[in-house]
Amino acid sequence: MKELVVLSGKGDTGKTTLVASLAGALQRKIIVDCDVDAPDLPVLLEPKTGRVFPFTGGKKARIDQKVCNGCGECLRACRFGAILENNGLFEVDPIRCEGCGVCKLACPSNAVTLEDQRNGEYIVANSLFGSFVYGALRGMHDS
Ligand code: SF4
Ligand code: SF4
Secondary structure (H helix, E strand, C coil): CCCCCCCCCCCCCCHHHHHHHHHHHCCCCCEEECCCCCCCHHHHHCCCCCEEEEEEEEEEEEECCCCCCCCCHHHHHCCCCCEEEECCEEEECCCCCCCCCHHHHHCCCCCEEEEEEEEEEEEEEEECCEEEEEEEECCCCCC
């Protein structure tokens, strides 16, 4: 199988238009929009609802309160200010947490776990020009 890749670091150069045109012209192909941040190809290819698969990327720390001894080592170790302390209770702010794992290394009680984050979906659908795979980050199509 041959791969034909269209890419550019610059927006508004016509990548989506070119790929949509190729998709219409070529036979026996699978079309993929790899830009999960802002996929534009679905606008042109009008995919019908297909199979939706979870996409997990990155991790978030979680503190097991039953195991935590309240020593505060994780708070001192975290460079992102993602550990919060409230009356001796240590918790992770999931918005700030970058999933680096330093708190887990610092914790003497093994109270920290890193959990996979579901960030969105990838979709395998039929479109105007055949099989089409694209992604959607969580929140993109929530309304
Ligand atoms: S995983 Fe990293 S960013 Fe997240 S709370 Fe732990 S040290 Fe902070
Ligand atoms: S380092 Fe571990 S035991 Fe200490 S406060 Fe953080 S999670 Fe609790």
